[in-house]
Amino acid sequence: MSLTAGSEQRSLRVLTSTSEHSRVAAHAGGKGANLHALTAAGFRVPDWSVIGLDVFAEFSRDSGLDERLADLFGDGWQDRAGEVAAEAAGLIATAHLGDGVAAAVAAAYREAGGGLVAVRSSGAEEDGAEHSFAGQFDSFLNVRGLDQVTEHVRRCWASAFSERSLHYRAQRGLPAGTGGVAVVLQRMVAAExxxxxxxxxxxxxxxxxxxxxxxxxxxxxxxxxxxxxxxxxxxxxxxxxxxxxxxxxxxxxxxxxxxxxxxxxxxxxxxxxxxxxxxxxxxxxxxxxxxxxxxxxxxxxxxxxxxxxxxxxxxxxVTALGATADYAAAPAGEERLWDNSNIIESFSGIVSPLTYSFAADTYAKVYESYARALGVGGEQLREVREWTPHLLGYFHGRVYYNLHHWYRMVRLAPLYPLNRRVLEKSLGVAESISDESADALHPFTPRPGVRGRVSRLVRTAVFARRFLTIRRTMETFHRDFYRAYAVFDGVDYEALPGDETYRRFRRLQRDLIEKWGPMQALDATILLSVGMLALLTRRWLPDAPEWFTWAAAAPGADVESAEPARALIALAARARVDDAVRSLLENTPDDAAHQALRDGGHTGFLSDVDAYIAAYGYRSLDELKLEVPDFRQDPTGLFTLLRDALPGAANRPDGDRGGEADAYLDAHLRGPRRRVYELVRRKARAALTDRERLRFCRTRAFGSVKGMLRALGRDLAGAGALDDRDDVFMLRLEEIGGAYEGTVAHTELRELAAMRRRQLTADAALTAPPRFTTRGAPYWSGNLELAGWTSGPAARSGARELRGTPCCPGVVEGLAVVTDAPRAVDGGILVAYRTDPGWVTALPSAAALIIERGSPLTHVAVVAREMGIPTVVQVDNATTEIRTGARLRVDGALGTVTVLDDPAPDDAAPDPGGRP
Incomplete structure (x- = not known):
């Protein structure tokens, strides 16, 4: 809020649950920051507000308190700490408050609900991991009325200079005499x-x-x-x-x-x-x-x-665990930040060692190739090769981004400050790293002086050329990709000798995957164009709703990603009007449906099914997990989706979010600004459309890899190296290569596969945190235990309103269906921890969509926008707090999910999904 003091306008904002994280971190002190974090996470916290450190600084400066405190804390103050503390308290109690500061205190009292409140000190270092400051600052309960609140705020400020606080600081080598404390006002609850x-x-x-x-x-x-x-x-x-x-x-x-x-x-x-x-x-x-x-x-x-x-x-x-604590010493070493945002769309839950190692190897090859495509070479390229193999981490069977390396990757392109913010949005990262940490991350050691400037200019020029010609580059890539893909797809690898299949697999890596690197300029193009679009929206359309930028940038209704969903809907519609086919699909086990159609003589419909499998069979659930067969290898999952789609789409009008964006622009932006905006918008929409096409290529490539690796599993099992062909997924890529290259003894593989299968079974019982930090060797020193890896399901807090990122506007009330697999929800609200591209087939029956882990640019979110389905993503703890059968209100424009009614105990179905 804007407050006037004298002739000077000052902004002394009272901090509340809706304040920006960066401002809370800077001004709310330890207690205030913790309250902000608890409220944001959906815990039930009494109303609160914070009179920030900046308010105390204003008070101290305007009243002349600064100079008088500086005099008090001159040389030798430690010898008379008691006298200094008493004099400081007197100065704070009598210093002129000022109109602006008084207004801030009054506003904070209103934000806390008025009436009876607690007034608590909140020191900058308080309640931290290193120093608790427990009992050092004053707190007061049952305070009522503005005059009493103001008096107790002064007493909290004075407690920053109390004798006990000064001694506490001195014992720990902390500076004294500056900074003050923030003050929390919190509504009192009548505690029983x-x-x-x-x-x-x-x-x-x-x-x-x-x-x-x-x-x-x-x-x-x-x-x-x-x-x-x-x-x-x-x-x-x-x-x-x-x-x-x-x-x-x-x-x-x-x-x-x-x-x-x-x-x-x-x-x-x-x-x-x-x-x-x-x-x-x-x-x-x-x-x-x-x-x-x-x-x-x-x-x-x-x-x-x-x-x-x-x-x-x-x-x-808890800052002082006993001497026998399991993790008495904090982990030391290099800090790494792990986050499963977005990557969980591709690799959800427990992932086999082969899938992880193949993905990590692919990412390493692709992003090294991307660096080369931007002109990085020599010693700088050698430094890039140090971190590209470690873009992904693998913990208890789950895949995570090694997030610091992704910031390094983004820095290969120009405009890093803008691109890293868009990276966080596109990945769905819930919390930004600090500017200081971000600035310290480089893809390689920066060159000093003229040489460094020339290197950056060259890289910028190369990127600019790729940015401007990305559409032409994409068309060339698609032509070359499908020409090479035709060589690998449709081959009966089961009939080939194992060493021949392995040779073709290595060729696929070279001809398809390693040529993918230059295409990562497309991701950089998306980051830059969407970032510029968001920047223009903030400057020229400051009142635009939060969902607007994503709707403006969304690809058109003909986006390739939606093709499988439309084709499945059409297939279900044909089955729905054929009573015999419909009855067969509804009453035949899914794993027997294909043969039943053949035996029943339904050749026309079976031909349509086979055409769908030929065109989209690679686009299946968990399509990038090598251990999961696609529809071409096992059509069972297709018949599951088809049967669920038989009742038809939810009774909901189709939406045109691009049209809504156009209407908003027509009403609020005209002239030269509109032309500039549309130019950037077209670039963003084209880049996102191309990304969806590129994802189809990726899925096809993974489909060919699945066939090859399953054939290698058959070969290794036939040679006695494995007990079963599916045990191949318990091996890492380098171990399979070693078996054929002569660097790994085949006699090692059986026991290795059995051990890993047992370990993954145990890992499946753990609850995985979505984001955590480690230091040094990640599995050592209690890193993972301190990070929150626990056994059993996550506990509910009883939160009634959850917040996320608005993705597609619209307000819907309905019953929740919490699931970990796509299925028809008959007009209900689909709630999922994560999704993958295979979920698009479930969207037509959903009235709204809630995704716990994801971003506005995930595949399903893009398609949901085109289908007009109100959607909220990044909803923390959605699958923990929401039960199947709960009545919800979803506001896709505000990003809110409200639990209106819980399911009756007798009616509540067990949730078939939840956290990994």
Missing amino acids: RSGVLFTADPVSGRTDRQVVSSVYGLGEALVSGAVDADTVVLDAADGTTVSAVIGDKRERYGAGAGAGCEVRPVSDEDRGVLSLSPGDLGRLHELGTRVAGHYGVPQDIEWAIADGELWVLQSRP
Whole structure:
């Protein structure tokens, strides 16, 4: 908001849950930043606002407090810390507040709901992973009225210079006398019970335990030690109670209310005097699991129960685990950032070692070739080769982007600051890295001086040429691709000797995959053109809805990606009007349907099915996972989709989002600006259309690879190197090559495959975090445990409104269908953790689409826009919080998903999907 102080206009924005992450990180302090993160993640947090560090800085500067504090903290202040603290408090209590700062305090009080509030200090370093500052700053409960709030805000500011705070800083070598604190205002809840939940035992350090302490009423009694708390130790995996300490409640709550303080397993008798019921403990266990998983490190959570609702008041890292902690020392070494955004569309859930190693090898070859295509050579190319083999990571059977390397890749092209932002949007990355971290990432060591400038100019000129000629380059590539593809497709590899199949596989890598590199200029073209379009939208259409840029850039309705969905709809329509065919499809197992059509003499329809398989059989579920047969190898999945499509599309009018974008532009942008906008828009739409065509090529190439590798599995099993042909997928690409090149003994392969199959079975039981950081060797030093890899399903928090990225506008109410596989939902709202291109066949029956992991540029999102299906992507915890049968309201323009009603317990179907 804009506030006036004297003749100067200043912006002293009060920070709230809708404030930008970067501003919160800079000005909200530790408590404020944690509240922002908790609220954004969908946890139930009482209304709050933050009077930021910039407000204190304004107050300090305008009142002359800066100079007086500087004098106080001159040489030798440590010898009289008590006097300095008292004088600082007096100065802050009496300094002129100023109209602007007073207005900011009033606005913060309104944002927190007015009435009864807590006023809490929020230091810049507070509640961090390194320093907790626990108990060093002041907090005040049950404050009412603006005058009282203002007085207590001053007292919080003064607590930054209290004697205890000064001593704390001195002991840890931290500077004193500057900065101040932010102040959190938070609505008070009428707590019936409250307390603290540690998601790791703070005494023993055991991460397989949770510790709950609780009291009746407000939690200050627990913190101050005025009341003996009940303390319950829970098993972190399943929430069962391990032991309990029953606090002596007689002094405050009446004789006989407690049962002493002995530690013992909980009995029915104990439960009668615990302040928490088994249901309360279950909810707290779920909350702790979810919060720890969100932050990736053990948490100290303040909570309260009021009117039956569980509230999160605050969360901070557990900074002082005991000496016997599982991970006593923080991991050291190079930081790596892992994220499964977007990549999960191609490689979902558990992925075989062969699929991962083939994908990693392909990415390495393609992006090294891309660097060469931009003129990178010599020592710089050698440096590029150091990181291109590691663009992907593999953890417990899941594939992740090694995100820092993708920033390096984007920096090969010009306009890095713009392109990296668009990269994050296109990948669906939920959180940007800092500008400082981004600036430190380079594809190779920058050359200094004139030589470096010349190198950058040459690379920019080469990129500009490729940018301007990308359509012509794409046409040449498609012509050459299909000419080469014809050599590999349609070959009966089962009839060839294994070494001949392997030789052809190596040739495919050379002729198809290694020539893909220059085509990555298309991705750079998309980043640049969509980034420019977004920039023009912000500047010339500042009030445009968030979905607008994606609709304006979307390919036209004839986008190639939608062809399989349209063809399947047409096939289902033909079956629907033929009673015999329809009855056969509805009553025959999917794996027997193809033969049943043949046996039943339905040759016309069978011919249509075979034509579909010939044209689109490579476009199937999990089409890039080599271990999953496509429809040409096994048409069972096609008949599953066809049967689901028989009822027909949802009763929903088709939408034209490109038309909506045109209408908005006609109303708000004209003249030269419109012409410039349309020029950039055409470039973005053309690039996205070409990308969909390129994805079809990629899918076809992977289809040929599937046939080759399955034939190699047959050959290795026939030679006795493997027990079963499908065991080939448990090997890595280099091991298969080694078997044919003489660098790996074939006698090693059987046991290796068996071991990996057992490991993947165990890995499937883990809940995988979508994003995490490691240091040093990723599997060592507790990296993955601290990152939130846990066993069992993720816990629900009970959030009623979730937020994501608007993708396609429209408001829909309907019943949720949570699934991990595409299927007809009969006008329901399809909720998925991730999608892949094979999901487009399920879209016609969906009233709306919610995707937890994805971006506005994922394949299904592009097609959903063209089909007019309201869509929200990047909805954190959608498959955790939403149950099949829940009634939802989806607003595709605002990016909100509201749970209107939960399914009745007897009616709720088990969710067939969820997190990997």
